[in-house]
Amino acid sequence: MAAVTLTNVVKRFGSFEVVHGADIDIADGEFVVFVGPSGCGKSTLLRMIAGLEDISGGKIAIGGKVVNDVEPADRGIAMVFQSYALYPHMTVEQNLSFGLRMNGNPKADTERRVKRAAEILCIDELMQRRPKQLSGGQRQRVAIGRAIVREPQVFLFDEPLSNLDAELRVQMRVEISRLHKELGVTMVYVTHDQTEAMTLADRIVVLKGGNVEQIGAPLDLYDDPANRFVAGFIGSPKMNFITAKVVETSNSAATVELINHGGARLRKPLCKALPAVGAEVVLGVRPEHFFEVGEGDCDIPVKADVAEHLGSVSYVYANAGAEELIVEREAARQRASGDHFTVSIKAERALLFDKTGARIR
Amino acid sequence: MRYRNATAYRFLTPYLLIFAVFWIWPIISSFLISFQATRTVPWRFAPTFNWGRLIGDSAFFNALKNTLLILVIQVPVMISLAIVMAVLLNSPLLKARGLYRFAFFAPVVVGEVAYSAVFRLMFSLDFGIVNKLLNSVGLPKVDWFSNVTPAMALIMIAVTWRWAGYNAIIILAGLQSIPEDVYEAATLDRVSKVKQFFHITLPLLKPVIVFCAVLSIIGTMQLFTEPFLITERGGPGGGTETLGLLLYRQGFRSLNFGYASAIAYTMAGLAIAITLVQLWLTREPK
Ligand SMILES: Nc1ncnc2c1ncn2[C@@H]1O[C@H](COP(=O)(O)OP(=O)(O)OP(=O)(O)O)[C@@H](O)[C@H]1O
Numbered sequence: 174m175a176a177v178t179l180t181n182v183v184k185r186f187g188s189f190e191v192v193h194g195a196d197i198d199i200a201d202g203e204f205v206v207f208v209g210p211s212g213c214g215k216s217t218l219l220r221m222i223a224g225l226e227d228i229s230g231g232k233i234a235i236g237g238k239v240v241n242d243v244e245p246a247d248r249g250i251a252m253v254f255q256s257y258a259l260y261p262h263m264t265v266e267q268n269l270s271f272g273l274r275m276n277g278n279p280k281a282d283t284e285r286r287v288k289r290a291a292e293i294l295c296i297d298e299l300m301q302r303r304p305k306q307l308s309g310g311q312r313q314r315v316a317i318g319r320a321i322v323r324e325p326q327v328f329l330f331d332e333p334l335s336n337l338d339a340e341l342r343v344q345m346r347v348e349i350s351r352l353h354k355e356l357g358v359t360m361v362y363v364t365h366d367q368t369e370a371m372t373l374a375d376r377i378v379v380l381k382g383g384n385v386e387q388i389g390a391p392l393d394l395y396d397d398p399a400n401r402f403v404a405g406f407i408g409s410p411k412m413n414f415i416t417a418k419v420v421e422t423s424n425s426a427a428t429v430e431l432i433n434h435g436g437a438r439l440r441k442p443l444c445k446a447l448p449a450v451g452a453e454v455v456l457g458v459r460p461e462h463f464f465e466v467g468e469g470d471c472d473i474p475v476k477a478d479v480a481e482h483l484g485s486v487s488y489v490y491a492n493a494g495a496e497e498l499i500v501e502r503e504a505a506r507q508r509a510s511g512d513h514f515t516v517s518i519k520a521e522r523a524l525l526f527d528k529t530g531a532r533i534r
Numbered sequence: 535m536r537y538r539n540a541t542a543y544r545f546l547t548p549y550l551l552i553f554a555v556f557w558i559w560p561i562i563s564s565f566l567i568s569f570q571a572t573r574t575v576p577w578r579f580a581p582t583f584n585w586g587r588l589i590g591d592s593a594f595f596n597a598l599k600n601t602l603l604i605l606v607i608q609v610p611v612m613i614s615l616a617i618v619m620a621v622l623l624n625s626p627l628l629k630a631r632g633l634y635r636f637a638f639f640a641p642v643v644v645g646e647v648a649y650s651a652v653f654r655l656m657f658s659l660d661f662g663i664v665n666k667l668l669n670s671v672g673l674p675k676v677d678w679f680s681n682v683t684p685a686m687a688l689i690m691i692a693v694t695w696r697w698a699g700y701n702a703i704i705i706l707a708g709l710q711s712i713p714e715d716v717y718e719a720a721t722l723d724r725v726s727k728v729k730q731f732f733h734i735t736l737p738l739l740k741p742v743i744v745f746c747a748v749l750s751i752i753g754t755m756q757l758f759t760e761p762f763l764i765t766e767r768g769g770p771g772g773g774t775e776t777l778g779l780l781l782y783r784q785g786f787r788s789l790n791f792g793y794a795s796a797i798a799y800t801m802a803g804l805a806i807a808i809t810l811v812q813l814w815l816t817r818e819p820k
């Protein structure tokens with residue numbers, strides 16, 4: 174078991190810098206998820222930890238030992254690839270044991286490890302099959318099994334579920350979570366799916382364009398995002414962003430006018446430096462944080478465009494002024510398209526961002 | 535539906551006609567001819583005449599022996615060489631890959647006569663560059679054309695030079711279809727590059743290698759150009775005579791079509807038999 178520490182890690186492909194100095198501390202036994210949009214450098218970071226990519230700058234330490242110049246096989250890691258990367262010409266059993274056999278591991282120990290991995294993943298039945306004869310979910314299990322057999326200190330997963338259908342994805346997600354509890358080892362998991370990140374992670378690292386935007390526990394990111402990007406990325410459906418302007422500041426509070434909503438105003442108490450009067454700001458409100466008229470501090474009338482009924486909740490895609498808002502409603506209060514209704518925003522449930530996207534607290 | 539098919543067949547008719555006249559008919563006809571005595575006028579039906587002669591003909595067994603010898607030595611050497619060339623071509627360290635790929639492929643498009651003439655010059659006893667090179671490293675000259683063993687070696691070298699690059703290009707395509715992450719997984723499994731080659735690359739290339747081997751076996755069974763042009767009609771003294779040459783001599787020098795047809799059928803039968811054995815030996819385990 175080992176902690177993983179990234180210190181000011183930089184990656185360049187030629188002169189093109191794709192990771193701009195990442196500082197990430199992963200504690201021993203922690204489950205950390207790297208999440209971010211496509212191309213933000215998640216895989217690159219993971220591959221640098223694995224040793225499959227050179228590190229252009231900074232340091233990566235595993236279990237307290239800097240591994241920049243350590244061979245991938247000597248880093249105590251195992252990786253599960255998005256494409257599974259199984260050896261196509263070997264049976265499941267051979268796939269699991271290949272690495273150990275090639276390194277002259279004692280036969281009895283190899284057998285024990287393979288057996289244990291097969292039991293953990295319930296793939297005993299499949300041992301004599303080839304990857305071609307397996308379903309996507311079974312291949313995924315074998316790929317994870319191959320990682321378990323190595324008995325690594327750190328597991329690395331690169332979007333392991335993205336080739337599975339929705340149902341299987343949920344099932345494997347639960348299983349990976351169970352595996353983490355059972356093995357108690359450090360896991361680093363890459364995904365661009367925020368639901369996966371929220372459900373699996375002890376802590377989430379949100380990346381964007383090669384920068385670490387925020388690191389924190391799932392609910393911390395959800396409740397207290399550092400900036401507009403994180404606020405928009407975490408949570409589904411996305412947070413609504415409402416254009417506003419500061420019209421008055423006083424007594425550690427700013428009053429903003431929602432310019433597209435007929436002059437509706439909201440007084441937002443703040444604890445840090447107040448924005449300038451007249452500054453353009455953005456008010457962030459999650460779909461589930463719209464309240465009934467009178468329950469909140471600021472009412473805005475909207476017209477339902479489309480309503481999606483999911484059973485327990487409904488999402489109303491509403492048009493308000495020039496802005497599209499997504500409003501979550503309990504099923505009992507569902508609306509049909511074309512309805513006019515009014516929603517209310519609570520100051521404590523609204524987040525304020527400045528023009529650059531930084532949070533105003 | 536039927537009507538649509540009929541239209542398609544009408545468009546295909548010219549091709550099918552030509553195919554029938556110049557492919558199907560000769561195949562049938564030569565089979566029939568192989569059962570006829572063709573040195574008499576008119577030809578007469580004599581089922582054992584040619585086939586009986588074949589069984590006892592020392593010239594035939596000499597040609598068969600030479601052909602199989604070339605096959606057994608040259609094909610494995612060439613395929614191994616082609617694999618090495620393909621792996622080198624595939625290396626990320628290689629600069630100017632396109633140029634090498636062209637260079638490897640070029641021998642196939644060089645005219646047969648020109649290439650044979652150049653080989654004769656290169657291997658000539660007194661003026662050839664090969665003997666000069668041998669001399670310069672202190673080895674004796676080799677008379678490539680008047681002794682059987684060097685002459686056979688020369689044929690094998692020439693055929694290998696001509697076709698190794700061609701096979702390398704086919705194998706290269708196979709190499710490039712092996713996903714990179716399989717090697718990355720092996721690297722994480724602490725499997726050395728050499729072991730990766732033998733335990734991952736070679737097994738995954740097997741279908742392509744078998745394909746190349748089958749093509750080469752069929753090609754070598756019909757070997758004609760090199761012994762005809764380079765060692766002057768199977769010289770010295772029939773030492774490099776192949777089945778292809780024997781067929782040519784019987785059919786087109788002696789005009790013994792019946793016997794030539796029997797030889798042709800033997801060659802085809804052998805090629806099919808060897809290929810089947812090869813496919814069976816390298817079949818995918820169930
Ligand atoms: N070998 C390479 N050479 C040059 N640029 C590369 C290379 N590999 C990745 N990149 C670039 O680095 C950036 C990050 O790539 P990376 O694969 O880490 O993204 P990602 O976050 O994993 O995205 P995805 O969710 O699509 O997998 C991208 O802009 C990509 O184009």
Ligand SMILES: [Mg+2]
Binds near residue numbers: 215216217331332
């Ligand atoms: Mg990726």
